Amino acid sequence: MMRKRIKVTVVLLTFALGAALCIPMNKVQATEVTEAPATTEAPAATKQTKKPYMKTLKKAKFDLKENKAVSFKTYWRGVGRKAGATAKITNLKYSDAKKEGYKKISFTVTFKDSYRPSKSEVEKIVKASGNVLGNQYIWVGDYNTGLNADTVEGVNVKFGSWKHSGYWIRYSTNNDYYVYAYGQHRNKVTITYPEDYKGLCIGVGGALASKQTKADKKFDKGEVPFGKSPYLYSKKTTNFHFMRLNK
Numbered sequence: 001m002m003r004k005r006i007k008v009t010v011v012l013l014t015f016a017l018g019a020a021l022c023i024p025m026n027k028v029q030a031t032e033v034t035e036a037p038a039t040t041e042a043p044a045a046t047k048q049t050k051k052p053y054m055k056t057l058k059k060a061k062f063d064l065k066e067n068k069a070v071s072f073k074t075y076w077r078g079v080g081r082k083a084g085a086t087a088k089i090t091n092l093k094y095s096d097a098k099k100e101g102y103k104k105i106s107f108t109v110t111f112k113d114s115y116r117p118s119k120s121e122v123e124k125i126v127k128a129s130g131n132v133l134g135n136q137y138i139w140v141g142d143y144n145t146g147l148n149a150d151t152v153e154g155v156n157v158k159f160g161s162w163k164h165s166g167y168w169i170r171y172s173t174n175n176d177y178y179v180y181a182y183g184q185h186r187n188k189v190t191i192t193y194p195e196d197y198k199g200l201c202i203g204v205g206g207a208l209a210s211k212q213t214k215a216d217k218k219f220d221k222g223e224v225p226f227g228k229s230p231y232l233y234s235k236k237t238t239n240f241h242f243m244r245l246n247k
Contacts, residue, residue, distance in 0.1 A: 060227075061242065062241075064087075120172070128210075135206060139203040147224075149193075155194075158191070160189070164186075193246075205241060207231055208233070219232075
């Protein structure tokens with residue numbers, strides 16, 4: 001009997017490769033009310049501030065901290081979302097960049113996934129159509145706009161090569177199919193940015209669906225913000241964890 005094989009890989013989507021540039025909203029825009037009523041003593045001036053885009057997302061949890069693991073689910077085609085994945089940031093370092101007037105941040109992201117498909121799930125995964133197999137993501141973005149960080153002029157995001165470990169393999173009930181992958185993945189991220197820019201944030205998590213939509217492709221290009229990507233964000237569930245990198 002011919003044995004069918006499918007290799008499970010973790011796909012790195014940086015979502016920070018858009019070519020478009022825009023001026024970052026480093027300062028919160030405010031409208032000051034100065035005109036007083038005609039009949040009573042003028043009240044103190046008030047300000048209406050615009051909330052940063054990432055703070056408007058109901059399910060965006062800013063609980064990511066250095067050396068603290070956060071958990072989320074990953075989407076496996078044929079069997080849906082599965083718990084067991086974690087992410088942790090380590091070796092977070094701030095320094096001056098070589099270019100005058102610029103700063104540099106570097107850190108390492110380590111993903112672990114304890115999910116292992118059962119024998120019946122192995123066959124479902126192999127037979128199902130789609131392209132998502134436990135994918136885990138790193139997103140570096142702008143806190144104020146929700147767009148990819150490199151849409152901000154002067155910001156450069158560099159991802160290193162993936163380091164994989166913890167190889168595993170699982171067979172179906174009759175050994176007709178099998179799935180294999182690695183249980184741990186590590187990547188070093190380096191960001192350079194203008195020293196007066198304060199909007200960097202990072203998000204880690206997993207996919208919510210089996211395929212990307214047109215809106216997701218626009219997000220990849222930096223045309224729409226994070227909350228417009230149904231592949232990664234939903235108002236109904238939390239599957240991404242965020243941290244501001246500079247304030």
